[in-house]
Amino acid sequence: MNIQLSYQWLQEYAKTDLAPEEFARRLSLSGPAVERIHRPADHLNHVVVGRIAEIRPHPNANRLAVTIVDVGKELLEIVCGGTNLSIGQKVAVAKVGSVVRWHGEGEPIVLGEAEIRGVKSFGMIAASDEISLADFFPAKGEKEILDLSFLEKVPAGTPLAEALGLADVVFDVEVTTNRPDAMSAIGMAREAAAICGAKFQQKRVAERSKMPSLPSKDKLGLTVEVKEKTLCPRYEAVVVDGVHVGPSPWWLRRRLAQAGIRSVNNIVDITNYVMLELGQPMHAFDYHALQERTIVVRAAKPKETITTLDGNTYTFAGGELVIADKARPVAIAGVMGGQATGVSSTMTAVVFEAATFDAVSVRRTARALNVHSDASLRFEKGLSTEGTAAALARAVQLAREIAGGSPASGVKDVRAAAYAPKTYKFRPAKAAELIGAPVPAAKQFSMLSALGCAMKGRGAVVDVTIPWWRDSDIEGERDLVEEVARIWGYHNLPSLLPAGVPPIRPEDPLLAFEDSVRDVLAGAGWTEAISNSMVADDAHEKAGIEGDAVRLANPLTADLAVLRTHLLPSLLHIVAQNQEAVPSSAVFEIGNVYLPERGGLPRETSRVIVASWGASPDGEQFLRVKGAVTRLAEALAAGWSWGVPGSCSMLPAKSAHSGRRIDLKIGEAAAGTLAEVHPATLARFGIETRVAVAVLDPRTFVTHPARPAYLPPPHFPGVKRDLAFFAAERATHAALLAAIRGAHPLVAEVELFDVFRGKGVPDDKKSMAYHIVYRAADRTLTAAEAEEAHAAVVAALTHNKVFAASIRE
Secondary structure, eight states, X not given: OEEEEEHHHHHTTEEOOOOHHHHHHHHHHHSSEEEEEEOGGGGGTTEEEEEEEEEEEETTEEEEEEEEEEOSSXXXXXXXXXXXXXXXXXXXXXXXXXEEOGGGOSSOEEOOOEEETTEEEOSEEOOGGXXXXXXXXXXXXXXXXXXXXXXXXXXXXXXXXXXXXXXXXXXXXXXXXXXXXXXXXXXXXXXXXXXXOOEEOHHHHHHTTOOOOOOSSOSSOOEEEESOTTTOSEEEEEEEESOOOOOOOHHHHHHHHHTTOOXXXXXXXXXXXXXXXXXXXXXXXXXXXXXXXXXXXXXXXXXXXEEBTTSOEEEOOSOOEEEEOSSSEEEETTTEEBGGGSOOTTOOEEEEEEEEOOHHHHHHHHHHHTOOOHHHHHHTTOOOGGGHHHHHHXXXXXXXXXXXOEEOSOOEEEESXXXXXXXEEEOHHHHHHHHTSOOOHHHHHHHHHHTTOEXXXXXXXXXXXXXXXXXXXXXXXXXXHHHHHHHHOGGGSOOOOOSSOOOOOOOOHHHHHHHHHHHHHHHTTOEEOOOOSEEOTTHHHHTTOOSOOOBOSSOSSGGGOEEOSSSHHHHHHHHHHXXXXXXXXXXXXXXXXXXXXXXXXXXXXXXXXXXXEEOOTTSHHHHHHHHHHHXXXXXXXXXXXXXXXXXXXXXXXXXXXXEEEEEEEETTEEEEXXXXXXXXXXXXXXXXXXXXXXXXXXXXXXHSBOOOOOOOOOSSOOEEEEEEEEEETTOOHHHHHHHHHHSOTTEEEEEEEEEEOSTTXXXXXXXXXXXXXXXXXXXXXXXXXXHHHHHXXXXXXXXXXXTTOEEOO
């Protein structure tokens, strides 16, 4: 998860004068990684605060005005079309040389002097989107210029970046999932202090975490009940009365905008500000909208509904954790509040909530309802019960400061159990050994102390108490060693080659086979596909595959609901998705299938699928796949052969065309099945072209590996003859090949180069043509010897009754 954090805000809690780039470098080496550095002021060069001194109509344009603007040392005449201009108004003036976007659109341009309808204009009175400030100041109307009248004490001519406090740096920081404590200004400041050696401003943290004085007796009553203490181990709330809901002051809006959060009003902004500062999500309820002034943390009832702050209505299945009053749910716990008790402009009393919710419960609810928020993203990481008190106190402080409210009740604090901090044994000498660097014990203690750890003793074994903000992250001595190592700096560890001979792990034959498959098929021009191991509920049935499949308990979508038991559904889905854009292609996939096992985890096994799709009037796709598998078998298997499909067929009968299916055998073991996919199966996937596939079992190939043999090149030339003949349809290429090779010892090479059916060929026959090379190992053949061998081949074919061959003239 990434957060955006102002350097000035961070420096309030960690006193450092490091340049932003150096600070980012050090933090990234030992802690959360800074991915980008943003400088808002870079967009505001030559943009200053101006005061409108005069406005007069444009002589040649009804919708334009000519203004005289005071920019400090000079008065500028500027033509402007803004709809909200007034004399004395403070505005953003983009002077000549500044970079702007006309009406917030198009590419940035450098502003120069201009003549607009016959009147010279020396700059621009800018709207917020024209100077990249739309996130800070969303426009309320069309052609509305940025009104800066709230900068009452800022003199004209002051650079706008300085006037708005935007001469700052904003870091875009990646925070790992296990570090929710670092997803806040104070958490990141604590990290920075430990890494950079800066002084952490603990006193300031304590001051801003102190609850203002509370009334001795509740002025406004509030009852809090927690019925699900396992899912809500702590819930705190307080009532603040006399609040005035309105816009937030600029400093607060600026901090929120720099963090990527839109300002709503001062009360809502307080809850977001506290979350960004302390890392504890909060919520605000309209006190008078709560039925019977009661908050109940309970499980939702089936079919209960809530309309949330985003305007959507959600129906609960039952069991989700909600915040309710006496009548209805008023918030989805840890995710989002409800409209019925949300902050309104007329509200005068607010209930601030700070609670801890079970991480798994929040994640399940957010996913089930498909609603997420900045709060849920933090709760899902796991937050400590000890962060709520400081957050509640800070919210009350800010409400008193910017909304005029004061506490009207005591703090309602309901918790499942008293907090027990975690303590682990820590051995500095062992830590240095594991790190591989001579980190002094005193230095290790100093590092852990800077991170908030408390230590008892300074001997060989020390008891280290983990701070509450790290209680879900640090789980033992090894984690403490890791903390020392990263603060010390992995880049500071000595670069030493390990002594001795590194162990050589034996090569995994299955992985080696998979690599070889990729080499052979990719080298032949086939494309590797990688598909998801999860498929839709009905994918196996559509592919004609029977049997149970392992169902996911909480699938992300209905299309990813079960683990596949065969590669065919994934492959056909690929064809269906690509057939329109790619009418013909050849792909292969090496992937796992998951076969259910009674009472345990599924059996995970590897498969290879080879597929080709496209037009196939004469079985071209089938032959294309057969050629690819033949190439694989020749390269990777010993003693392989094609045969009729047997009981070990790797393609279900329903999936394959009954007349276009053969098995691959290696020795006596079934190694795969090649078939054309049945048209009915293709139709169920919406496939309109022909598809041939081969499914192979890598284990059979691995147990029958090819043993390469070296044959020297021939010393004597061969005699090449072509032989074309008609043969019965029942005559297979394999049988013909065997007959030709066995007809005479001088037959050295045989290659099929043509098969033809059609005009000029008898109906019950096919035309076949072979290249045949005759060669002797010890001499050059004479014409008579070659002719004798060729005659023997012709005789072997024509005298075979099964072949019923006749030589073509």
